[in-house]
Amino acid sequence: MDKDATLLGRLEAIVGRQQVLTSDADTAPHLIDWRRYFQGRALAVVRPGTTAEVAAVVRACRDAGTPIVAQGGNTGHCGGSVPDASGTAIVLALTRLNRVRAIDVANATLTVEAGMTLAAVQEAAAGSGMYFPLSLAAEGSATIGGNIATNAGGTAVLRFGNARELVLGLEVVLADGQVWNGLRSLRKDNTGYDLKQLFIGAEGTLGIITAAVLKLFAPPRTQATAFAALPDPAAAVALLSRLKRALGDRLTGFELMAALPVALSRKAMPALPDPLPGHPWYALVQADDTAPDAPLPTVVEAALAAAIEAGEARDVAIAQSGEQAKALWTLRENIADAQRQEGPNIKHDISLPVSHIPAFIAEAETALRAAFPGVRFVTFGHLGDGNLHYNLSAPEGTPPKDFMTGTAAANRIVHDLVAAHGGSISAEHGIGQAKRDELLRYKDPLEIALMKSIKATLDPAGILNPGKILHRT
Numbered sequence: 430m431d432k433d434a435t436l437l438g439r440l441e442a443i444v445g446r447q448q449v450l451t452s453d454a455d456t457a458p459h460l461i462d463w464r465r466y467f468q469g470r471a472l473a474v475v476r477p478g479t480t481a482e483v484a485a486v487v488r489a490c491r492d493a494g495t496p497i498v499a500q501g502g503n504t505g506h507c508g509g510s511v512p513d514a515s516g517t518a519i520v521l522a523l524t525r526l527n528r529v530r531a532i533d534v535a536n537a538t539l540t541v542e543a544g545m546t547l548a549a550v551q552e553a554a555a556g557s558g559m560y561f562p563l564s565l566a567a568e569g570s571a572t573i574g575g576n577i578a579t580n581a582g583g584t585a586v587l588r589f590g591n592a593r594e595l596v597l598g599l600e601v602v603l604a605d606g607q608v609w610n611g612l613r614s615l616r617k618d619n620t621g622y623d624l625k626q627l628f629i630g631a632e633g634t635l636g637i638i639t640a641a642v643l644k645l646f647a648p649p650r651t652q653a654t655a656f657a658a659l660p661d662p663a664a665a666v667a668l669l670s671r672l673k674r675a676l677g678d679r680l681t682g683f684e685l686m687a688a689l690p691v692a693l694s695r696k697a698m699p700a701l702p703d704p705l706p707g708h709p710w711y712a713l714v715q716a717d718d719t720a721p722d723a724p725l726p727t728v729v730e731a732a733l734a735a736a737i738e739a740g741e742a743r744d745v746a747i748a749q750s751g752e753q754a755k756a757l758w759t760l761r762e763n764i765a766d767a768q769r770q771e772g773p774n775i776k777h778d779i780s781l782p783v784s785h786i787p788a789f790i791a792e793a794e795t796a797l798r799a800a801f802p803g804v805r806f807v808t809f810g811h812l813g814d815g816n817l818h819y820n821l822s823a824p825e826g827t828p829p830k831d832f833m834t835g836t837a838a839a840n841r842i843v844h845d846l847v848a849a850h851g852g853s854i855s856a857e858h859g860i861g862q863a864k865r866d867e868l869l870r871y872k873d874p875l876e877i878a879l880m881k882s883i884k885a886t887l888d889p890a891g892i893l894n895p896g897k898i899l900h901r902t
């Protein structure tokens with residue numbers, strides 16, 4: 430029997446024959462990424478149901494020297510969750526690890542398995558009268574394991590931080606199949622190196638996350654959602670500062686959108702509202718208070734009225750119901766999918782000091798217009814976190830595929846400017862296989878060397894998601 434057949438037999442013995450998928454029909458959805466940019470092949474898609482099964486699968490793959498690509502909801506944006514084209518790897522699909530292990534309301538913690546969707550985690554928290562604040566448009570299919578492995582951000586980072594800030598403990602299957610039980614639920618623990626931090630944001634290259642202890646919070650009981658029309662990005666930054674001063678940490682979200690992404694979102698979903706037509710820029714503002722009858726709407730209204738007075742906003746619309754608030758959020762969250770429907774575009778997920786964003790946008794638009802006449806800017810993002818999705822679409826009449834040939838040149842213009850402004854080439858989506866070369870170009874060589882030595886220590890045989898974040902050595 431050849432090596433692959435022996436491994437497949439061993440994997441079937443561990444997880445059961447039905448959980449080892451090999452037919453094209455069964456494996457196809459696992460082999461292409463959400464954006465449909467990265468198509469891979471695999472020996473099999475393996476679906477373990479417990480941590481012990483994950484550990485046994487990892488041991489079998491280690492013995493065979495077979496690469497393992499961890500996969501949650503396969504919604505990542507950098508090709509990290511799909512294998513390369515060699516067909517030698519297995520995809521380790523973690524969605525059957527979907528149980529709540531424990532909820533401790535007094536300690537405000539929730540222990541869940543990695544394959545639970547983010548939406549299911551939020552529901553589990555709400556079911557106990559608590560709140561898990563991580564939120565992003567893909568939460569119905571993205572898993573908490575994938576969120577942690579990519580250190581996901583989303584729409585409430587301004588108040589609650591990235592996934593990293595929300596994790597107290599992890600259970601991880603290491604590259605040799607040992608299970609590290611780091612499921613601590615402590616807010617203070619200074620007992621040496623904080624090992625869980627290594628696995629958060631490591632995109633499946635250092636270990637397989639099988640469970641996590643998450644921080645919970647009191648749920649919001651008074652909410653205010655507003656949509657503001659703005660003259661330019663400088664006004665958006667001024668409005669953000671004003672709202673921070675007025676609301677403190679009750680300001681949970683501040684999303685910036687240019688007119689084009691709003692129009693694309695409505696084109697894809699015509700039932701969505703068009704609250705303030707005819708302006709170049711918009712902000713979506715979310716404020717929350719845990720007190721049931723806080724005067725939050727009054728504070729938000731007063732701050733926005735003062736912003737209009739100061740020329741920071743041209744007009745505002747305040748949601749009058751939960752439905753209206755939801756529709757405004759859908760208008761924002763539908764942008765990624767709307768863009769996907771428009772065809773390929775050149776994406777940049779960048780972060781900058783918030784104060785630099787107006788200058789960056791002005792400089793980048795000048796340089797890109799000169800290089801790509803007619804280029805369309807689909808600029809939106811989590812301005813409150815200094816995070817822009819700075820995406821470029823083909824000029825009207827140019828086939829998107831032709832425009833994509835300019836990706837490397839566009840990346841150079843955008844990322845050089847990001848570096849000049851002290852920013853990051855990946856704010857929240859990670860590196861995967863999409864940005865490995867850019868990482869090498871912009872990261873300090875000493876940091877790359879440290880990352881390589883951590884990889885070599887934790888995964889000496891290089892079987893965990895090889896070729897992701899760092900090139901294979």
Ligand SMILES: Cc1cc2nc3c(=O)[nH]c(=O)nc-3n(C[C@H](O)[C@H](O)[C@H](O)COP(=O)(O)OP(=O)(O)OC[C@H]3O[C@@H](n4cnc5c(N)ncnc54)[C@H](O)[C@@H]3O)c2cc1C
Pocket residue numbers: 463498499500501502503504505506508509510523543544564565566567570571572573574575576577578579580581582583584632633634636637638639765766857858861894897
């Ligand atoms: C419409 C849409 C909106 C989005 N909005 C945001 C946003 O606002 N903010 C944001 O940060 N991201 C956003 N994303 C991208 C985001 O990174 C992913 O949605 C999510 O965090 C990944 O979860 P997943 O389960 O789909 O992981 P996958 O895509 O399956 O995997 C992502 C990476 O994590 C690794 N991985 C997955 N599970 C594990 C595990 N258990 N152990 C170890 N490694 C693992 C994979 O190998 C891969 O490298 C969006 C995506 C979509 C489609």
